[in-house]
Amino acid sequence: MVDFEVGVILPCAGSGERLGGVIPKQYCKVLGKPLFMYALEAFDQLPYVKRIALVVDKHEQVRSWIQEFGVNEEKITVVKGEATRHRSIRAGLQSLQKNEDSMKVVVVHDAVRPLVPRPVVDELMLAAERHGAAGLTRPLVSTVLEPGADGLLARCLDRSRHLASETPQAFQLGVLAAAYAKCSAEDLDTGTECLELARAHACVRACLIQGPEELWKVTHKKDIYAAEGCLREAMNSVCIVAAEESEAVRLLAESLSCRVASVRHVRSAADPPAGSSKDTFNTVIFFHEHEIDQENQLLEFATMLDFEKQGLIVHVMDHTSSDGMQTMSVYDLHCAGRSMAKHYEKLRKGVAVIHRLTPGEDARLAELVASLVLSDPPTFSGQTLFL
Structure with a gap:
């Protein structure tokens, strides 16, 4: 049982260029709600979550949606997003540190992953408390190829020896804070993996937990239709x-x-x-x-x-x-x-x-x-x- 307080960072900024269209994917309506609302509501309903840092680039519109759909506003801090993923997550972390001093574990979750299964999140929290960091993974579906500088195949990775990193991920608050405190400008501008930051800068090797198949991310237009079907089924x-x-x-x-x-x-x-x-x-x-x-x-x-x-x-x-x-x-x-x-x-x-x-x-x-x-x-x- 999770008997400690948890904070959540939901990166919800960005243009979503791979989706196409003029509306960023996190704001696309799915079954009548902006996509990010599903992840926000899921974490809002967890009793051990004390505060959620929602990192966005459209403050007023997001606040309006939060009021419209009745999410607990007292638990949510809307934070201004920055130019890259790591910079936005760091902004969310700083917001949590500023407002809370009793938080033991911090979760990072992509707001465009609408399905958040409660049992695996509970398991993730406990693993992070014990090991310092924990992340969900899925088996690779496609083989990963490494191209050479000339555009020709350099090597092929053994799919059975690698995993796809998914979110949510969880960290002891001190571990994530130490990792971001030591980040280089290059880390902040080009990196995407928080578990690697914890390993490289806080000397913490994350516990890897195999997650369920619904831990996928809305990236392309076809994913919006998949999200609609999966959410309708779940509801x-x-x-x-x-x-x-x-x-x-x-x-x-x-x-x-x-x-x-x-x-x-x-x-x-x-x-x-x-x-x-x-x-x-x-x-x-x-x-x-x-x-x-x-x-x-x-x-x-x-x-x-x-x-x-x-x-x-x-x-x-x-x-x-x-x-x-x-x-x-x-x-x-x-x-x-x-x-x-x-x-x-x-x-x-x-x-x-x-x-x-x-x-x-x-x-x-x-x-x-x-x-x-x-x-x-x-x-x-x-x-x-x-x-």
Whole structure:
């Protein structure tokens, strides 16, 4: 257990030239939030983190976002970024030293790495306290080639003997301060690796810990799309409520199983999900025979709904064995859906209603519901669809 105080340095300046476009990658909106907010929120939620130095180049805009998304402003110091990575990290370190005297460990994490797994961060903190420095690594995916001055191959490194350095990295406060105090101008202008600074200038060899595969960095345009998919998956816990395990329910659960954080099937509110009665979900899919009783259903499932996270409620109406649709107009159905959407807004939930009219369309129904679950909840909220 981490029982000491920790400070965090989040470098969040720079132009992000490799991404292309006019907006630096750290400020690109992903699922409605600037990319850097995900890392900031993750560290803000850790109870042992006392202060976060957010090193930026757009003070007023960043402060506005911090207020908009409700991050704990008392814990965050916004620091002016400098021309290089090491100079910006040093500025963040100096800010932490100025404001805190009880901090034992300092974390350095790239703000454009949005996924911060709590268990591995805890392990990293303890390793840094014990060894002086600790860093996360991943196996190399590609072989590394060293070119000669003439542009021709000089040598090829053995991939099995090398690792990719990732963040977060953690250091005893004194170790990181000593390393930056002895940095040369060349280190500050051209270097990128904090673990090497600790080795070269503070004589501390970092403990290397293999991290999970989600420790990747948004660098190129394609990474923005990957970040969106990974964040949506990490944020989405789905509960399917259906009295019977029909083919459509089975196909839907199968389709979502590898695309969301968790998916469970229950038959009623009295039938808690397998594994834990304390599970909560931000997205719920109801399968109905003919009618929607939204008021009673929300009351029944209130303890299972996660109202902190934005999500979607999908009602699937099966009309294949009845003629109940014959007396209802599309306009009335659409108005009912829009009214329901306003009712759910205060719960941070979107809502969509699917009327299934054609029998034998289990695969298409599962595909349609899955596509709604994996979309932005507000996008289809209030929509009425027919299959």
